[in-house]
Each structure stands twice: as C-alpha cells, then as structure tokens.
Amino acid sequence: MIHLLSLKEFSRDTILSIIKQGIEMKKNPELFYNAAERKGLLMLFQKTSTRTNLSFQSGINQMGGYPVVMDWDASNFSISPIQYEAQYASRNCDVIMARLKKHSDVLELAKYSKVPVINGCCDKYHPCQALADMMTIYEVAGTFAGITLTYVGIHNNVANSLVAGCVALGIKLLLVTPIINTPSWDEELMLTAYQSGYVEKVDHLSEAISRSDFVYTDTWIDMEFYYESHYEEEKNRRMEQMLPYQLSRAKLSGYSPYIMHDMPIHPGFEIEEELVQSERSIIYQQAENRMHVQKALLMYVLQQ
Numbered sequence: 001m002i003h004l005l006s007l008k009e010f011s012r013d014t015i016l017s018i019i020k021q022g023i024e025m026k027k028n029p030e031l032f033y034n035a036a037e038r039k040g041l042l043m044l045f046q047k048t049s050t051r052t053n054l055s056f057q058s059g060i061n062q063m064g065g066y067p068v069v070m071d072w073d074a075s076n077f078s079i080s081p082i083q084y085e086a087q088y089a090s091r092n093c094d095v096i097m098a099r100l101k102k103h104s105d106v107l108e109l110a111k112y113s114k115v116p117v118i119n120g121c122c123d124k125y126h127p128c129q130a131l132a133d134m135m136t137i138y139e140v141a142g143t144f145a146g147i148t149l150t151y152v153g154i155h156n157n158v159a160n161s162l163v164a165g166c167v168a169l170g171i172k173l174l175l176v177t178p179i180i181n182t183p184s185w186d187e188e189l190m191l192t193a194y195q196s197g198y199v200e201k202v203d204h205l206s207e208a209i210s211r212s213d214f215v216y217t218d219t220w221i222d223m224e225f226y227y228e229s230h231y232e233e234e235k236n237r238r239m240e241q242m243l244p245y246q247l248s249r250a251k252l253s254g255y256s257p258y259i260m261h262d263m264p265i266h267p268g269f270e271i272e273e274e275l276v277q278s279e280r281s282i283i284y285q286q287a288e289n290r291m292h293v294q295k296a297l298l299m300y301v302l303q304q
Contacts (some may be wrong), residue, residue: 002116002304003110004297005103007127007164008189015168018300019135023295029062033298034131036065042093043120044109046072046100051263052120052128055291056097063295068093072100086112095301116301123157123183127261129271130161131297132289134169136282139289140258144159144169150208150257151268152245153175156184158262162216163193169206173199178241181222205245209255216260217247217270239269248272258282 004010025032035167041060043053054268057067070089073080077085078125082105090096090113099120100106110117120126131284134144141147149166151159155177173193193199202208209215220242225231249272259271267273276283 001116002301003113003119004111004301005106005117005119005141006125006128007161007168010168012168014300015131015165017132017232018131018296019138021294021296021299022131022135022289023139025295026289026292032063032295032299034064035295036060036063036094036302039063039065039095039298039302040093041065041067041298042089042097043067043069044072044075044077044089044095044098044100045069046077046098046105047121049099049120051287051290052097056120057292059291059295060298062291063298064095065298067069082108085110087114087234090114095298110174116304118297118301120222123181124186125161125164126157126166126262127161128290128294128297129158130165131293132286133262134165134171134217135163135262135289135293136260136286137171139285140282143212144171147214148172148174148212149214149216150174150176150202150205150212151216152205152208152247153242154220156218156256157181158218160184160186160189163189163199167193167196167198170198174211175199176202176205176208176245178245179220179238205251206253209252209257212255212257214260215247215252215257216262218262219264220270221266238278242270246270246272247275249274249278256280260286264289 021198044088086109095116097118097120098109100122103122103124104120151162221235221237259275261283
C-alpha cells in the first residue's frame, strides 16, 4: 500500500509513468472504463473545492468505480480523534482522497487508514495539482529536458509540490516568492531543492520571465479566509506587497511563455484578466488535466 501525501514519496520513474498513463487515458478513455470497476473512493472534504471535487468524482465514475463524498464538519471526524474514524472509514472504501486544512491531519489519516490515502490539498502540499501541472508541461513541450518554469506568487502548498515535482523530473524552476506562507514552509525540501541545482530563487520577475518557457501564478490569499473579516489586515498587506508581481502583458515585456494558473483565479490581482484568455494561456488545459492524471494516480495506488 502506498500513499500520496506530498509528491516527495514518488520517484522520477513513478511520476513519469503516472503522467504518461494520464495522457493515454485522456486520448483513449474508453480503454479504461473498467479500470476501477466497483472500487469505492471516499472523498473527505474539510476545505471548499471545485476542481478536486469534480475531477475525482468524474474520474472514478469514468473508470467504473464510485465516489462517496463526505463533509468533515458534517461527520464524526470533527468530534472524534482521527485514528478511530480513519480505521472505520477505510473499511468502507478502497482508497481515500482527503482535502484537509492541516498536513498533520493528513499524516494521521494515512497512519491509521487501511487503504491508500491521497492528499487532495492541505496547508503544506498539493501533489495532485503538481501532477496535473507536470502533465500539462509534458503535453505542450513533449519533454521535460531543458524546460524552465517560473512560479510567481506566495510560497505555499502549491509551490512546495511544484518544487518536489521539478526536482524529481529535472525541470528548472525559478521561484519569485516575496512572501512565504509560514505553515507551508518545508525546510528539508527546500535545502534539497537548492542543492539539486534545479530550483533557484529569483528576486525580479522580469529576469525570471526572460528565462522561462512557462510562467505559473497562484492566488495570494488563502482561499478559506478570502471573505473572513479577521483576515482583512493580512489580505490587504499581501495585496500591497504582491501587486508589483502581478502577471500581466506589460510584465511579459514582449516575451511569450505559456501561462499557467491552478485556479481559482482572481483577475486583477495575481493575473491580468487579458492573460487568462490569451493565446498562450494553458490554464484550462491544466485544470482539465487534473481529472486525467488523477485517474492514472488512482489506478496506480489501487494496484499497489
């Protein structure tokens, strides 16, 4: 049994095989209609979701399995230690996808689960998103060799899993991250990443763009706090500090990298609205690939 908790636990060969399998499933979905026949996917949500919810439900159904969606706050996970609920819940399914607020809770769930656990997003990692990102780059470029990707925004859970994926696959990653989400920081991951030579911190967006084949941005605001009054001061601070790093046509300075965003998008903040729909935007391809690569991921963990 193997879990996907951060992406660090997967080798280069494993990540590449999942990506290639995802591309094959995207091209020929009919060949995999029974790949997960009668397999049950428990989807446990503590955080709101569009792409994770829709892509996992669609994916397991397309492979002949079935999803069971459970709201953390409407279940006894919210009132009982995870170890007890995990041991029971995992007896009712074949795989668990959990989208939780704290990575420590994901680890606890995996520790006591009797079936594979997939981290569907937490405060520290977003490995499913990174798999879709890598798949999209591979589709567009046809290779990972010689590719340079820039991530501009808050250093958060998405950045961490991108770092892990790029180091594993040999993609050059430039980080333009003026703000670090403290709960997201992974000291060990970043030390390894910088030592690998594949990850580099860059202060100026203009320098990074001039070197990049792909430029990726993400929301500046933690989604669960977006409309919370207690977060207003921090939200305003981030907006003020990050606006100079907004991805815009002017900031591209004549360069034409492919544009990526993991969504949800806040146009006028982290990205100019014009770029979302531009000819170099692969944002919706990237979002669609969540389902395809997660189908391949489900096949992989179910077969271990």
